[in-house]
Amino acid sequence: MQTTKTLPPMSCLIIIGNEILSGRTQDKNIQFIAAGLNEIGIKLAEVRVIPDITQTIINTVKSCSEAFDYVFTTGGIGPTHDDITSAAIAQAFSTPLERNKEAEAILEKHYGRENLNTARLKMAEIPKGSRLIYNPVSAAPGFIIKNIYIMAGVPSIMQAMFDNIKGELRGGAKTLSKTISVYLTEGNLADGLTNIQNNFSDVEIGSYPFIKNQKLGTSLVCRATDPELLSKCYGELKNFLLGFNVEIDEEE
Amino acid sequence: MQTTKTLPPMSCLIIIGNEILSGRTQDKNIQFIAAGLNEIGIKLAEVRVIPDITQTIINTVKSCSEAFDYVFTTGGIGPTHDDITSAAIAQAFSTPLERNKEAEAILEKHYGRENLNTARLKMAEIPKGSRLIYNPVSAAPGFIIKNIYIMAGVPSIMQAMFDNIKGELRGGAKTLSKTISVYLTEGNLADGLTNIQNNFSDVEIGSYPFIKNQKLGTSLVCRATDPELLSKCYGELKNFLLGFNVEIDEEE
Incomplete structure (x- = not known):
């Protein structure tokens, strides 16, 4: 009798962050995500740490999205000038950024309309057609487009987001x-x-x-x-x- | 008057290790190398964590060697069956592995001839034409081929090796x-x-x-x-x- 081996889904993690590459910050996201994926039978096949450079994000996300079943990113979805992940991902798939109504409502509830300035509203600008990843720690959501899960870089926020998406990821046999x-x-x-x-x-x-x-x-x-x-x-x-x-x- | 900006040398770190990708081990090598390179004016432009798979090592090392001024690898140069870095790098550049006489002498001095078994001698099998990176912690050397610096994965050993090569790396202006x-x-x-x-x-x-x-x-x-x-x-x-x-x- 021959047994057929089914390969587990393969995934890639992209850490977007100059602060890791400069040595300023000790990464804490790789191990958490690696262990979490392992638990649900998804293989983490590669990790890339890349800088906050639009073209690098575009190239990396596109090639990883093609090569792997799941892609996870952390970092670069805040309100400041160096948060360029959402725009880069929109560009990678020639999808416009649009004000996501649900994300806007979440931010308004969290900050109050009077404190919802332009910078904060930027966190509701998400590639069209994305689904949100809820963030119980600091409200501003991540999002899912194609096979890519875009999460925050701050470990506690990323962890809460990851726990929220774990249920929908389809793993194979657990290792x-x-x-x-x-x-x-x-x-x-x-x-x-x-x-x-x-x-x-x-x-x-x-x-x-x-x-x-x-x-x-x-x-x-x-x-x-x-x-x-x-x-x-x-x-x-x-x-x-x-x-x-x-x-x-x-x-x- | 126009000033010409000189870009710093760009580098890539390749962490070879299933133990990082499974979540078993918290990486401690990225930050040490990132900070060390930063100190000498070499930009760490990318990190890749890849599994112990020969073809993946070959592909990654070849493409990174072309894309960056310096490439550093950690992991996979020990004596066991899962230590495949040296052989993969030899294959990547169609260079034979050969018994490095200096490496053999170092191992013999450290272990004694009577304990220098076949497994340990494997650590002296190094791609032809490589230069050694000395290892004051546990003797078995790393090596340098082309623009690639191959080091151990154990943090204390890697750190000692990195300190030994720092002097020969040519950095630009320090950030x-x-x-x-x-x-x-x-x-x-x-x-x-x-x-x-x-x-x-x-x-x-x-x-x-x-x-x-x-x-x-x-x-x-x-x-x-x-x-x-x-x-x-x-x-x-x-x-x-x-x-x-x-x-x-x-x-x-």
Whole structure:
């Protein structure tokens, strides 16, 4: 009997932000989105961090929209002069920006009509035909056009937006993982690992050296969609490591 | 008199690592390299995080090597089955992998001949014609081929390698920055900022909302290579903010 493997949907995250590229800001969005997508069975296949330059945004969004099932962007949807994501995305798909009535109503409710100045209204200028992503933190919404989910760059706002879209994303089988760590260096383990990897081609075994308390160690991560296969591979790996007679540390 | 502006060298960082894309590991390499390049006047123009897939590494490294002055990679140069960076880069440039004598001597000194097994010797297999990047933390070197600097993924090792290559990288004028923060939202500031940005086209003014102690605020970052221009722009920005009569917080 032959089993057909269905590949999970593939996605790309585009971080739009000079502040990451200059080293001013430590990125906190990649890991949150990566883990969130992993949970629902969507593979994060690539991340790009790009500057606030219109043409770069256009080129990157267009090529990623074609290459991946889902594209997520963070950053550049605020009211200031350097917030150019919405306009660039409109341009990328030759779609006009238009004042989104629902977004305007949300902003009016949040700020009050008297404080809804031109700058803030810019946050309601969204490519025609987009759907909104609601923002419970600071009101101004993100939006969805084609297969692209445009979110804020501030981590707490992005996280709330991502939680709001998670329900509509269609994932494949969830990738499960089991991790085991030992204070042995990769060089001691490599041959045995290769053998186990060769026995389990549908499990991805990752080997990650670490330094903790000035000691070198290796974390081994098994990843697979099939729980039985994962458990079998992990069992073999654990047996292999027990052979070294050193302390092992297991985690889900 | 006309002044000619010289653009700084442009660079790209390629993070090779399934562990970042799965959300298992929080990246710590982007900010370190971004800040380090910024210090020596090299612009980090793009970051890509890609999986441990040979063809993806080949395609990404080739296109980035053509598009940028400098390319930096992290990850995938260890001794295990999932360390495929060196082989992929050799393939990308149709260069054979060869046992690098100097790298072998370094590994032999570090591990002792008796512990220098096949797996560890793999770390001396480097594309022909490469120069080594020394690794004071765990011995196994990175390498340089064409305009590509191949480094380890473990942050402490990568950092030591980066410090070792910094001296040979040729930067342009260093980008200086000054930051000022206020507890005002971007919507209050946007129009004034646009005016100041229009007056100083050679200064990049970035506006970054933040949430601290449950209060919304905005950090404004001025970046320029010319210290006088930077100081003038910053002065105008500070005056503008003082007009709001709220507390301001300045940092270099």
